[in-house]
Amino acid sequence: MRIATWNVNSIRQRVDHVISWLKETAPDVACLQEIKCTDEAFPREPIEALGYNVVTHGQKTFNGVALLSRLPFDETRPRLEGDEEDVQARFLEGIVSLKRGVLRIACLYLPNGNPPETEKYSYKLKWMKRLADYSVERLKTEEPFILAGDFNVIPAPEDVHNPAAWVNDALFLPQTRQSFRALTNLGLTDALRAVTDEPKRYTFWDYQAGAWQKNNGIRIDHMLLSPQASDRLVTAGIDKQVRAWEKPSDHVPVWVDLDFETKG
DNA sequence: ATGACTACTCCCAGTAGA
Numbered sequence A: 001m002r003i004a005t006w007n008v009n010s011i012r013q014r015v016d017h018v019i020s021w022l023k024e025t026a027p028d029v030a031c032l033q034e035i036k037c038t039d040e041a042f043p044r045e046p047i048e049a050l051g052y053n054v055v056t057h058g059q060k061t062f063n064g065v066a067l068l069s070r071l072p073f074d075e076t077r078p079r080l081e082g083d084e085e086d087v088q089a090r091f092l093e094g095i096v097s098l099k100r101g102v103l104r105i106a107c108l109y110l111p112n113g114n115p116p117e118t119e120k121y122s123y124k125l126k127w128m129k130r131l132a133d134y135s136v137e138r139l140k141t142e143e144p145f146i147l148a149g150d151f152n153v154i155p156a157p158e159d160v161h162n163p164a165a166w167v168n169d170a171l172f173l174p175q176t177r178q179s180f181r182a183l184t185n186l187g188l189t190d191a192l193r194a195v196t197d198e199p200k201r202y203t204f205w206d207y208q209a210g211a212w213q214k215n216n217g218i219r220i221d222h223m224l225l226s227p228q229a230s231d232r233l234v235t236a237g238i239d240k241q242v243r244a245w246e247k248p249s250d251h252v253p254v255w256v257d258l259d260f261e262t263k264g
Numbered sequence B: 001a002t003g004a005c006t007a008c009t010c011c012c013a014g015t016a017g018a
Helices: A011-025 A119-139 A174-185 A191-195 A240-244
Strands: A002-007 A029-033 A053-057 A065-069 A073-078 A091-097 A102-109 A145-150 A221-225 A233-238 A254-258
Touching (some): A002 A011, A002 A145, A002 A221, A029 A145, A053 A073, A065 A073, A065 A091, A102 A119, A119 A145, A119 A174
Antiparallel strands (some): A029 A065, A053 A065, A145 A221
16 A cells, blocks of 8 residues: 655645545555644545545644545544643544554654744654654554654765755754654654655756755655564665645655555 | 745735745
C-alpha cells in the first residue's frame, strides 16, 4: 500500500493539482498540510468522488491538515497531546485496519520556528518534544505507525543546496536537527534515507529568485516509520514533477510503498 | 539588498511562510 504526504499551500488554490496527483500517484492514504481553511471550506466533494474518505482539522487562514484514505478510518483524532493551550491546527491522526492488525498514520505540520530568537522557535522545540513523547507512547504498542508531513527540518547538509545560507535558520539549527535525531534515535526510520543516500533530494523550492530553476531546494517533508512499519518498507520517493506544474505549491509530495495486505 | 514570490485577509496593505 502507498502512503503519501504533501504540503499543498492552500487546498482551495490547489484542488485541481491534488486531483491530478491523486490519479497519478494513487496513494491509499494521503496526508495534506497547510490547507489554510476551515473544515467547512475544505473542497471535499471532488476528492470523495475519487473514492477517498476525507477528514480535516482546519482553521481560518493558517495551518490546517487533512487525511484522505481509500480505506475507511476506524478512528481519527486531531491535536498533538501535551499542550492544551496550543490552538494551532497542525496534527491529525487516523487508524485504518489491515488484513492483520492496524496502521496508524499521523499527519503533521511542524512549526517553522523563525526567527530563532523568538517564542516561535521555543514553540517549535516544544512541539518536537511533544512529538517525541507521542512517539514513545505509540512505540510501546509495537503496532506500525507513520509520522508524515512537513517537519520544517533539514536533517543534514546533503539535504540543502547551500548549507551555509541556512546555518542560522530555525530549519537547520543544531538544536532543530538534534530534536529530529531524537525521533530517529527512538527507532523511527527516515523512509527516503532508508532507500537512498543520494544528496539533493529536495521537497521544497522557494517561489523567489528562481529557486526551482536553480535547484536551490531543501528536504523538509519527511515520513518517519516505526519499526513495524519500517519492516514493511518496499520503496520511497518524491513526486518532484508537480513543482513544474502551473501555479504549484512550493512543496512536493513524498510517498512510501509498504508491503501490508489490506482487507478485501 | 529593508529584494525576490505566493496566499491569506474586515478587499488591500500587512502578515506569514521557509
